[in-house]
Amino acid sequence: MLDKKIADLINDQINKELYSGYLYLEFANYCEEQGLDGFANWYEIQAKEERDHAVIMRRYLLDNGYRVTLEAIQKPEATLTCPMDVFKAGAKHERYVTSLINNIYSEAFSLKDFKTMQFLDWFIKEQVEEEKNAEDLVKKMELFGNDSKSLYLLNQELGTRTYVPTPMLKGE
Numbered sequence: 146m147l148d149k150k151i152a153d154l155i156n157d158q159i160n161k162e163l164y165s166g167y168l169y170l171e172f173a174n175y176c177e178e179q180g181l182d183g184f185a186n187w188y189e190i191q192a193k194e195e196r197d198h199a200v201i202m203r204r205y206l207l208d209n210g211y212r213v214t215l216e217a218i219q220k221p222e223a224t225l226t227c228p229m230d231v232f233k234a235g236a237k238h239e240r241y242v243t244s245l246i247n248n249i250y251s252e253a254f255s256l257k258d259f260k261t262m263q264f265l266d267w268f269i270k271e272q273v274e275e276e277k278n279a280e281d282l283v284k285k286m287e288l289f290g291n292d293s294k295s296l297y298l299l300n301q302e303l304g305t306r307t308y309v310p311t312p313m314l315k316g317e
């Protein structure tokens with residue numbers, strides 16, 4: 146059995162991951178409105194990955210005999226006035242998610258919950274990638290965002306992203 150504190154933290158993280166997906170759909174909506182369909186595609190796929198994260202955590206709790214409680218998902222709060230706002234908000238959000246995962250890991254470590262530490266290893270690595278991807282978008286936008294031709298090409302590049310379910314899903 147999992148320690149209740151760890152189980153509750155992971156249960157809460159399920160909600161946070163679903164919220165992340167909701168936030169990224171909001172970003173996709175904004176990008177679509179701006180005519181940036183490639184940017185929208187990138188965030189739609191990001192939203193799918195966030196749902197995957199929630200599903201993986203749900204499965205971990207269920208497999209460990211914990212009754213999952215799904216809470217209401219908060220309305221996405223983001224003030225977006227230009228595409229750069231989207232990328233900066235995305236990078237900030239991923240740093241926040243990293244801090245949440247680190248906090249759960251820290252609790253698992255203090256409780257000598259090696260099983261949960263091993264489970265979270267994947268998320269620790271994933272957050273390195275998530276933060277890097279988000280920061281890369283900010284950098285690319287800084288370099289190319291003010292030139293319409295470059296922005297067009299960046300939009301095309303982001304439009305090529307495809308969804309790949311993570312192997313951690315195990316057929317969920």
Ligand code: FEO
Pocket residue numbers: 162165194195198239242275
């Ligand atoms: Fe589930 Fe973007 O971290």
